[in-house]
Amino acid sequence: MFLNNSGSRKLKDCLVLIVDDQISSRLVLETLLKDIAKVVGVASGEEALAFCDQHQPDLILLDVVMPGLDGHKTAQKLLADPDKSHIPFMFVTATVTDEEQSRCWNSGCIDFVEKPVNSCTLRNRVKSHLSHKLKNDLLEKLIYLDRLTGAYNRHYLEDFLPRLVKEGDRNTTPLSLVIFDIDYFKQFNDHYGHMSGDDCLWRVSAALKKALQRPMDKLVRIGGEEFLVLLPNTELAGATEVAQRLSNTVYELNLAHDLSSFGRVTISGGVATRLPKQDVSIDAILQLADQNLYQAKSQGRNRVFSLANDA
Missing domain, CATH: 3.30.70.270 (Reverse transcriptase/Diguanylate cyclase domain)
Structure with missing residues (x-):
């Protein structure tokens, strides 16, 4: 029955979406995180939104400066969609001015890391955010899911x-x-x-x-x-x-x-x-x-x- 499996997800079952127009940056992040969780990379904000239409990432790592939809505009669209607004995202940015940091926080991110990334800092922050997400998901199951069938209640x-x-x-x-x-x-x-x-x-x-x-x-x-x-x-x-x-x-x-x-x-x-x-x-x-x-x-x-x- 569903109740017996309600807390079975682990870090390795989580899905992390990396959004960066630079393939080298995506490869670096994927390499650093692939032993922690499942990792998928896309090259634009548009691709990220399309991906989230079909899948539910547990965390998004979002580059700020991208052609087309930049990181902030992508974040706005995520938050405006009720089927995506619950997905936590963190910015990866090369700009570290107070103004840019303030803009990142005001965009609704849960965190941000600076480029070039520090591997130890990135890995531990991702682990922390995914662990928090798993705990929240379990709490939501206890509140919103039928204990027998696993359907919503x-x-x-x-x-x-x-x-x-x-x-x-x-x-x-x-x-x-x-x-x-x-x-x-x-x-x-x-x-x-x-x-x-x-x-x-x-x-x-x-x-x-x-x-x-x-x-x-x-x-x-x-x-x-x-x-x-x-x-x-x-x-x-x-x-x-x-x-x-x-x-x-x-x-x-x-x-x-x-x-x-x-x-x-x-x-x-x-x-x-x-x-x-x-x-x-x-x-x-x-x-x-x-x-x-x-x-x-x-x-x-x-x-x-x-x-x-x-x-």
């Missing part, structure tokens, strides 16, 4: 869903929600026992999380056998496609369920989308997703149903 939903709504309105992007329910789960529990039921929940959750392809997409357990998927910047058609893929993923697990008409564990899903600045509350969108889930079940289960809100 209602505390996370209450804290972060309003932020996603505001972010969608600010960036004029849609926010889609999918509510899933495991079909005939009560019968599964009654037939196989609650220990098997817990194992089923864990396996379904693990499969759903693995099938979500973007770091910004989140799985929340909202109660019992019900899960909610948060899909920022996703319109209704795209969300319906994602929901169908997730449904197929659970079907292909082929978990036996003798009391289901499908002979295996399946899920049904309801999809709903809030358009940016739409005069509809997020609670109404959740209710619509729940109504669409009811339609999916009424039509035979093991399917997804989506119907737009005309308001």
